[in-house]
Structures are given as structure tokens and as C-alpha cells.
Amino acid sequence: MIVYLLTTFLFVLGLYCLVAKKNIIKKIIGVITMEYAANLFLILVGYKARGIAPILTKGASKTEFVTKSVDPLPQALVLTAIVIGLGTIALMVALCIRLYERYGTFDMSEIRRLRG
């Protein structure tokens, strides 16, 4: 149970960082933290105490594999989610570089042309 609470704490920490910090790099770090908290949660869903890796090797007994191996699906999902996160982060960082080029600052409170 405590691990789920810690995951929630990580998630909220990311949300706090996103809301409270003005520097856009720190905001990105907040988004990443939130994303990884969600990924961690997904991995924990498939966790099994004393489980084995869900990889069938030559000569392993199938019954032991079925009863003991952890759930492989969340791992596949997390891999995909990480890849998607990577794409998003690459775009965010690229946008940051461009924003710095245009505005000369990383401070979100100074990047304020749009209002209303």
C-alpha cells in the first residue's frame, strides 16, 4: 500500500512543480515527473511478490512460468508510454529553445503576449 501512496506523492509533486514554478524548464520537469509517476503506477499494477521475469526460456517449466511470472502487459504499456513521453519531451524542449530565441527568457511570467 505504501508504494501506491508514494506514487501518488510523486504525482502530486509533479503537479505542484508544474503549477508553482515559473521557469519553463522546471515546468517541463514537472510534466515529466507526473508522467513517470503514472508509469510507475502502471508497473506496480503488474507487480507480484517473488515473481520472475515474464520471459520464457528454453527448458523452463511452463506451469512454474505461468504461476510465478509477473504480468507482462503493463511493462509493454509502460514502454510505449515512455516512447510517447519521449516524443512529447523532445517537442517541449525544442519549443523551449525557440521560445528562448524569441523572448530571451525562460520565465513564463515574462512570456505573456496572449491575453484575454
Add this chain to the structure above:
Amino acid sequence: MTEPDEGMTLIVKTIGRLVLNFILLFGIYIILYGHLTPGGGFPGGVIVATGFILLMLSFGRRIALKKFGDLAASLLDNLGALAFLIVAFLGFVGGYFFLNFIDRGTPFDLFSAGTLPLSNIAIGLKVSASLYGVFVALAIFGKAIVGGDRTGKGKAEGEPANSQEQKG
């Protein structure tokens, strides 16, 4: 000797030259054995991309871009995605999109599991080229916004099918 901005010191260059081949070999191994051991197209592709990034860090951008230019990276990137889609389309040979139409072979052989190794190779190509492209775009040009994100999306497109097959 080289000019000061051409990469790092001699020590780094020598070690880098020695290690680079092993990194690439390991990446290719991970890609090719993806259907048997942990790994697959994405991790292997990342390892191959780090090999090229090491090349660029240690030898400077001029030599690295001569070996593997950004145009080649974007071309391979698109080719990898297309190859993956072609594998998916070839499933129509057996009547279904994404059908594993090749004979599965005996388990635990290198040539087994039907189309899985093919899709792994396609994804590996895509991921290695696009990660290197992202690195080049962010580190050197600092401008290629569209290049940076396009690659990310392609992988997002390639991976779900991967997870889908692991699921099946």
C-alpha cells in the same frame, strides 16, 4: 593534431573508436534477438543511436555528420516507419492486417516467430535514426522543431503494434 573545437581529447577519441563498434554490435544483437530475449526494436535502436551520439560527442560534429548526416537520418527514419507499415500490409496476404503470415518456425531459434523479427528491424531502424535526428536537431541546429517532433510521433506509431504483438 586537430583544432580545439574538433571533438574531445585524444584519450576520448581512442577509447571511443574502440568502444563504438561494440556498442553498435550490441545494439544490432538486441534488435535481432528481440523476439527471444529481453529487448527488441526500441531498446536496440536506442543503443545504436547512443553509439552515433558518442561518435558526435568525441569527434565533433563535422566528422559525425560526414559519417551519418541529418538528411540520411531523416530518410532512414521515414524508411523504418514505412517498412513497419509494409510488414503490416503484407499481413493481407493471409487475409488480415498485421497478420503473422510467415511460418512461426520452432521456438527459441533465431529465424522463428514469423514477422516479429522483421517488425523489430523496422522499429530499430526507425528509433535509431530518429533519436539521432532528435539529438542532432536539438544539439546542433537548435531550430529543427518540426524534425524533432515528427520523429517522436513515428515511434509512437511503431511501438503500439510492438506491444500488441507482445500482448498476443
Add this chain to the structure above:
Amino acid sequence: MNHILPLFIAFPLGAAFLMLILAKLWRRIGGLFAFLISLCLVIFSISNIGKEPSIYRMGNWPPPWGIVLVSDGLSTLLLLTISVIAFLVIIFSLQYMDRYTAKPKYYALFMLLVGGMNGVVLTGDFFNLFVFLEIASIASYALVAFGCEHEELEASFKYLILSGVASTFILLGIAILYSLTGTLNMADVARTIGTKGVNSAVLFCTSLFIMGFGLKAALVPFHPWLPDAHPAAPAPISAMLSGVLIKALGVYALIRLIFNVFGLSSFISSVLMVLGGLSMVVAGLLAIGQDDLKRMLAYSSISQIGYVVVGLALGTPLGIVGGLFHLMNHATFKALLFLSSGAIEYSTDTRKLSLMGGLSQRMPVTTTSATVGFLSISGVPPLNGFWSKLIIVIALVQAGHYILASVAVLVSFLTILYFMKVQRNLFFGDLPAKLAKIKEVPSLMRIALVVLAIMCLAMGLLYPLLSSTVLNPARDVLLKGTAYVQTVFGL
């Protein structure tokens, strides 16, 4: 087994990558390719109308294990809307995008956007939904920033951060749902929830999804990104984002999950109706004060999405038909209005209402089509917007929600008010000296505008035909609720 279904996703994605390779040989190939592919998609989606609900097993894996694509009335309606609007927007961009560089990249991103939306609409698997959602979203972030100027970058960054949070909420919801049910197939999840009953964990998931998809649909407490992001994009992209993206990613995904997976309860229904009502009123009031044409249109999008959500959340047959019809209508007239704003910007190089006037003398085609759009969105009788709003109001009165019904009527007057203001500032009055030399836009752009204007009129007049072929099957899908399970497993 309907073999067209995977092509809806594979064609645009394949075209996007092929286009980028071929564009190195011949630079103009992007537009041609995008035109052909979107024409294909229109033909496919029209041929899909009226077919029985069907599923497609990817790689021939049966439903609970493999990914399935599900085509029923609701997805057919959304596919038709997406492909028709995308086709017309591509025709418009062929000449509009001459102002920008890197056209192959534009068309490639556009195709990824379309592919992602088609995927969201077709898929029957939770995680697949998330992946396609992200493909479409990432393409839209890049397209919003396409101009690379101050405003575009800032808007795109805001959109990216807020939308990233929404995606995380959706991912968390999917994770919790997986831990509860042990499956990712939507129909299987619906079956498991049906046997186990709805507990507080499922309600928590529902609230996460309402937050996530509500943010993508820009319902009012979650709306602040939209008035920045939609005006900043190039005009054709604004038309795509406002016209179909917020509906496919936000409204469609939300109603699919709430009606077909979780089952509509009166509590969820009232939450959605409050959100919808708030969107109508708040965004309608905010739209009045805007001086930027596209920003006003963006606010009006939020307001109209409020109508759609209220109609659908009502859950009665009439309300659902009204909501779905308004969804299609809004796609048509909002695409028309954003394209008109693009045409005006193309000719005058400004979006400020206070700097314009008397355009009707110089741009007769744009004036006529934009006027049709304005009348339609304000709900003037023979046009389509009137009928859908009328149906929603009647449904609200029938269900006894008199306050919400009167709010809907009042917001409709508000809409007339602010579009009257636009009309007066744009097309009537004196032509400023600065704009004396402007010309009407090129032919392909005019064609797109005229076709959309005719569609606005035709959808109003041909409502009976539309309702029997497209709207009623979609309504039945939503009304039957969790009978979605039988559609997926019974075939």
C-alpha cells in the same frame, strides 16, 4: 469483417512518411499526395455508411487478447465528419499554405493528425486509444507552432503543458481501470464492470477521464488553452482543430467511454450537463469582448461544444440526436468560419476587427460564405445550426430542464449578438484606405468556402435523409449503452 477499417489509419500514416521521402525529389508532391489520400478517405467513409456494425481483428487475434477496430454508427458519423472536413481543408491549404515554408512537413503532420483521429474513433482498446490520442495531439502541438513566431510558440507551449497533463490523467485512469478489471479491451472492461457493479474506484476512473478528455474537449473549467492555441495555428489547422479535433479526441472519446463502457448514471449526466452549461454561458460572454476575429471564433467553439455536451449528456433519444447533429453542424460551420477568417487574413494581413470594414465590396465570395456561416452558427431558420439547436432545446424542455433550456436559448441570442458585431465590423461600413487594394482570394480557396457554405444549407434542408442514414444508427449505439459488448463479442 470489413477490410476497409485498418486502411483508415494505415493510409494517412503511410502517406505521411512516404511524402517526406518523395518530397526530397519533388517538392510539390506533398499537396497532391494529401489531396489524393483525403479523397480516398472520403470515399471510404461514404461507402461505410449504412453498413451493419462490424469489428476488425488486427492480426486475427480474437477480441479480449488482440486489438480490435470497431465500426458502428457512432464511429461512422465521426469518420464521415473527419474525412469530409479534412478533404475540404486540404483543398483550401493548397493555395493558402503558399505563405509558409516547409510544406511537405505541413502535409505530413496533417496526415498524422488525420490518422490519429481516425484511430481514436475506430479503436476498441483503451491503450490503443491513448496512443492514437497522443499521435493526434503531438501533431497538433507542432501544427499550432508551425508559424514559429512569438504568439504561436507561446500558445503551443501552453497547449502542450495542459494537454500533457490531460494525457497523464487519462493514462492514470487507464492504469487504474486495468488494475480493476485485468483487461484493456473496452467491451471486456464494460462486461467486467457490468458484472462487478460500479464501485468508488470506477467512479474515480470516470472522474479522471472526465478531467482528461474534458481538457482535450476544452469544456469550461479546463478551457484556457483553446483561445490561445486555435487562433495561433495557420487558418486551415484552426479549422481542423476547432472543427474536428476537439470533438474526436474530447467529446467522442468521453461519450464512448461514459455511455458504452461505464454506463450513464444520473450523477455523471448531471456533472456533464453542468460542465456543458458553464461552457455555453462563460465562453459566450467572453467571446463578446474579443477584437481578434479568430480568438472570438475560438471562444464560440467552446460555447458550441457546450451545446453538444449538454445534448448528449441528457441521455434521451432526442437529446442525443440533437447533440450529434450539432456536432456535425459545428464541424461544418466552424470550419467554414475559420477558413473564411483565413481568407480574410490572406487578403488583408490582419485579424483585428477594428482595423477592417467594407470587405463586401472587394471580396464578395468570402462575404457571402462567411455570412452563411454566421447565420448558421447563430441559429437562423433554414440553416443547419437552427435545427440542431432547436432539437436540443426541445429535448431539454421535454426532460424538464427548463433553466438549462432557457440558458441555451439565451446563449443563442448572445451568439447572434457577437456575430452581428463581427458582420458589421468586417463586411459593412467604409473600406479603410489601407485595404483599398485587396483582392478576392484564389480559386481553390473560394471552392472550399463555397462547398462548405452549400453544405451548411444542405444539411439543414436534408435533415430527414441525414437522420435516417447517419444520425439514427449513431443514436442507437449510445442509447443501447453497454450493449456495445454484444457488438464486439457477438460477431
